[in-house]
Amino acid sequence: MRIQPECIPCILRQALETCKIATEEESKWEEALQKVAYSLSKTTFDNVTPLEVSHNAQRIVRRVTGVSDPYEDLKKRSNRKAMRTYSNLKKRVSDSEDTFYTATKIAIAGNVIDVGPGHEFEIKETIENVLGREFSINHFDFFKREVKNADKIFYLGDNAGEIVFDRIFLEELPGKEITFFVRNSPILNDVTIKEVKSVGLDQLSEIKKIKTEKQDSRLDGITEDFFDKLKNADVVISKGQGNYEAFSGIDANIFYLLMVKCSLVAESLERKEGDIIIKAARY
Amino acid sequence: MRIQPECIPCILRQALETCKIATEEESKWEEALQKVAYSLSKTTFDNVTPLEVSHNAQRIVRRVTGVSDPYEDLKKRSNRKAMRTYSNLKKRVSDSEDTFYTATKIAIAGNVIDVGPGHEFEIKETIENVLGREFSINHFDFFKREVKNADKIFYLGDNAGEIVFDRIFLEELPGKEITFFVRNSPILNDVTIKEVKSVGLDQLSEIKKIKTEKQDSRLDGITEDFFDKLKNADVVISKGQGNYEAFSGIDANIFYLLMVKCSLVAESLERKEGDIIIKAARY
Known part of the structure; x- marks a missing residue:
């Protein structure tokens, strides 16, 4: 299944949820959101699945928060x-x-x-x-x-x-x-x-x-x-x-x-x- | 009220809704989403209200879709x-x-x-x-x-x-x-x-x-x-x-x-x- 425009806000929302689980430091949430938003701005809608884009967003959250497995x-x-x-x-x-x-x-x-x-x-x-x-x-x-x-x-x-x-x-x-x-x-x-x-x-x-x-x-x-x-x-x-x-x-x-x-x-x-x-x- | 991290996915979701109201051309939705995401990646969380950031996102949607008042x-x-x-x-x-x-x-x-x-x-x-x-x-x-x-x-x-x-x-x-x-x-x-x-x-x-x-x-x-x-x-x-x-x-x-x-x-x-x-x- 190819990614759809609707996936983009949803992946950003999921990234924020993961931030909240990973850390209480709001400045980290903000930094991660900015970086995930930047990465989403590069999303092409051909030949890419929602899972791949979500993976990438989650990787950014892990890197910014320093938590290797928030869940x-x-x-x-x-x-x-x-x-x-x-x-x-x-x-x-x-x-x-x-x-x-x-x-x-x-x-x-x-x-x-x-x-x-x-x-x-x-x-x-x-x-x-x-x-x-x-x-x-x-x-x-x-x-x-x-x-x-x-x-x-x-x-x-x-x-x-x-x-x-x-x-x-x-x-x-x-x-x-x-x-x-x-x-x-x-x-x-x-x-x-x-x-x-x-x-x-x-x-x-x-x-x-x-x-x-x-x-x-x-x-x-x-x-x-x-x-x-x-x-x-x-x-x-x-x-x-x-x-x-x-x-x-x-x-x-x-x-x-x-x-x-x-x-x-x-x-x-x-x-x-x-x-x-x-x-x-x-x- | 200052903008909160939670506003960012919400503003992106609203932007997509506006795209759908403005045009049926999905390529425009994608282009607008990419540009709104890029602009959100620059959001600072000091001294800015949700309304201002939303205004900006809506302005991008209007420009990309060419519809001056989608609603x-x-x-x-x-x-x-x-x-x-x-x-x-x-x-x-x-x-x-x-x-x-x-x-x-x-x-x-x-x-x-x-x-x-x-x-x-x-x-x-x-x-x-x-x-x-x-x-x-x-x-x-x-x-x-x-x-x-x-x-x-x-x-x-x-x-x-x-x-x-x-x-x-x-x-x-x-x-x-x-x-x-x-x-x-x-x-x-x-x-x-x-x-x-x-x-x-x-x-x-x-x-x-x-x-x-x-x-x-x-x-x-x-x-x-x-x-x-x-x-x-x-x-x-x-x-x-x-x-x-x-x-x-x-x-x-x-x-x-x-x-x-x-x-x-x-x-x-x-x-x-x-x-x-x-x-x-x-x-």
């Missing part, structure tokens, strides 16, 4: 909160008629929860809500068939907290060779290797970073090589909007599992905000 | 809509126990409605709602006394549509020498001389522009001379948030009539969003 603490807390619901949810899966379906729904629920300040109570409510809802784009049967038949599965991770629910899903796939991909560098509450290891995902899968162009330090662009890798995987499971923005349009056996959280993604998917989606790129 | 049509429609409720509201005032109080409440209701896509039905509902609500800061008695005793009144106008309700208020002040101030140049749906004349306010008051520094073309700063004028007026009535942002902190006999519409103004007034306010600077 580190928030991510830890999200993982801990989610882990406290783990055994209940495992039981929910094993008690269900179609364990694969329930586990898929729980993985999507993780995306609905996003990190957030939610308490365990709200997490449980959200799970129940998602379990009771229909997919607005529903390629579940095709998804199930493709996953069951696959040997090698790529899983593109999204947020902290959410990965606990990803783990519940991945535990339903014994015997598969799973590679779990995380961001190259910290951006918002997206997971890095650290968070993924802390919830034990390294026991279930090989953890790798999404490969980005070293030479293009400006935009943290995803490498052609990585796109090729995706094309050759048996199945790619992509969680969340950020990955949808970055990888939609690629001709690979990708399945997008997400909740629609912004009007532009809604437009791109021809659905509305709040909808839950399981969409096959090759359906 | 012209919207302003016309707002005035027409509001005028259709005029005679009913006049009756509402004359039937009321305290006509001055009712007319003041109606002037505030105009600020609550803001331009917007509201139908006459919604306008009536909003008026009833505001008439039934308490002021969250209530210097009404002092306001009434000062206005009754004043000879010369300055009225700082706000939006199109709203000015019809300002007219109803001003009609309750026969014999006073009223000067109605409007913006120097078009910004959002704020009134200029044109809109004010079209609802007949020139019959009730002298219309003047808020004087701005010609030499500081960058920021459209309000002149020291104009601030002095305000200090010497018997009473200044200031409508809306934009004027509050620009004039709060001035030691003049100003009364701010507004609804709180953003978290920073809420913080500055120690009240919450949605509250309606009648606040005396010299209480």
